[in-house]
Amino acid sequence: MLDLIEPYWPHILFVLSVLMGAAAAIHATMTKEEVRSTVGWVGIIVLSPIVGALLYMIAGINRIRRTVISDRRALLQGKIRADFASYDATDAMVTGKFGQRFRSMKTLGDRVTSHRLTTGNTIVALDTGDEAYGAMLKEIAKAKRSIILETYIFDRDRIGARFADALIAAVKRGVEVRVLIDAVGARYSVPSVLGMLRDGGVTADVFNGNVIMGLRLPYANLRTHRKILVIDGRTAFTGGMNIREGFSSEFSGDKCAFDTHFRVTGPVVADLVAIAAADWQFASGETLEGEAWTLQPPETKPGAPIMIRAVSSGPDRSVETNHKVLMGAFSVARSSIRIVSPYFLPDRELITALVTAARRGVAVDIVVPTANNLVLVDRAMTAQFDQMLKNYCRIWRASGPFNHSKLLVIDGCWAYVGSSNLDPRSLRLNFEVDLEILDCPFAEALERRIDLAISSATEVTLEGLKARPFPVRFIERVLWLGSPYL
Structure with a gap:
């Protein structure tokens, strides 16, 4: 033959x-x-x-096609559905408090996301790893019914061991516990923390973990970058913080990296549960049902001030959702756009939206770290700074240790925080979760944090960029060409 x-x-x-x-x-x-x-x-x-x-x-090829739990009410039964619906923000509510332009943002969110803008929420910023980890461990220790944790990195170090011990202790108390770690993030420490969790009785799995000849097929390069922890369906933590001792000054001292995480309560918690539950179902095949996972109505009253929407995005039916929300936010800004991002590599559309806002007279300030943990990404993003600097935007290099925070504030009343970086990976390849927040006191508090960072930062100038040696600038441009895959 x-x-x-x-x-x-x-x-x-x-x-x-x-x-x-x-x-x-x-x-x-x-x-x-x-x-x-x-x-x-x-x-x-x-x-x-x-x-x-x-x-x-x-x-x-984007092969991810999955059944998404798109509405938190799918997890609820009977009367509780009506209770949750009463927390939905109305157009009149948003217009009355924030004006027509933010009603337009509500309309955009209603059309491109899977979750409602809700009232009756609370949100507290946790400034450091020590503060965030302490608050999270405290809530895990109080859990009575259920815990779901989804994260990109869960290191098997001293902080990871604390979380593992707390989750194992919860299982022994009879709490239903599910832990989902990204397949790439699980390999950041060897051996993985998965064995430790499973040996302790915790039900744990990896997201997108099929490995064939070193490739995660058939979904190569697609990761969950989400950070969600929900305890008893009432208290949630989300933001940009992974579980690793590099963010704890207790273990890392002066070299400790910074990040900002958030503790939230209210009806938005049910949406975070739905997002994490859909990811768990996709990875493990298990649908989270039963009394332990039944959500209870929030303790706050409908109409309470803080309006929050959970924004989930990823390379499935919610592809580029975060990108669309950001484009809308930049277009409605009138006075200021304040951005803090560790990896600032926006695509041409977002750059155009930012520089157009700046040309309209909006003050656009972008804060990136001086010390970056990903040198190649830092070089690539530096290569496109000139596109914004020559169009009235200002860029600042923050001093001090690496800051992993992702913060965005529009006009001191609209905020966007969570796991998304302003880079191609977060905007098109990763599964991300963010919070859209309409609340002036919260947004103003974030602005004060950004102002504090700017006060000790070094401003990036066109003259300074051009004065660097040609080989350095050329290498940065070459790296910039590969930015979609960094």
Whole structure:
């Protein structure tokens, strides 16, 4: 048989390359929504016969199709549904307190997200890892019915051991506990904390953990970057903080990295449960049902001041949701846009929205760390600073240790916090969760934090960027070309 085929193998290879290339190129053309992405993939497919098509099959196709628990009320029964519905913010409520432009933001959120803007919430910022970890461990110790934890990184270090011990103790008390760690994040420490958790009786799993020949197929490169901890369906923690001792001054001292996490209560907690429960179901196949997971109505009254919406985004039906919300927020800004981000690599659309706002007279301030834990990302983002600096935006390099916080405030009354970075990975590849907050006191408090960071920061200038050696600037531009994959 092989002897018969051997003389024709070049012809077979040619036919195979044409068929695979044509199929891949047609698929990319018909399914991609961005011209640059489509052209890039078609170019790879055409210029690299067979190999290009295989690369596209592995990394270019979004295969994640899942049943999403899109509404928290799907987890509720009977009378409780009406109780939760009474917390939904109305158009009149938002217009009366914040004006027509933020009613437009509510409309945008209603149309592009899976969750409602709700009243009756509380939110407290936790400034340091020590403060956040202490508050989280305290709530875990008080848990009576259920705990669900989803995180990107859960290191097996001294902080990770504290959390593992607390979760194991909760299981021994009879609490239902579920822990979901991203497959990539689980490998940040060796051995993984998963074995420690499972040995202690905790039900734990990894997100997107299929490994074939070193590749996580069929969902290569797609990660959960979400950080959600919900205790008894009443108290939640979310933000940018992973579980690792590098954020604890108790263990890291002066080298401790900074981050901002948030403790929330109210009806938005039910949405965070729904998001984490959908991810757990996708990863493990288990649907969280039963008395332990039944949500109770919030203790606050409907209409209470703080309005919050959970914004989930990811490479499934919620693709680019965070991107759309940010575009809307930049477009309604009148006086100020304040951004703190460790990895600031916005795409062309977001840059255009920011510089357009700045040209309208909006004060645009962007704070990034001087010390960055990802040097390649830092170099790549520096390469595009000039696009904003020459269009009236201001960029500041914050002093001190690395700051992993993700904070955004518009006009001192609208805030956006959570796990999303302003980079291609967070905006298109990762599963993220953020909070949209309408509350002037909270937004003003965030602005004061940003002002404090700016007061000791160094302003980035066009002159300073241009004065650096050409080889440095050239390397940064080369790294910038690969920014979608950093």
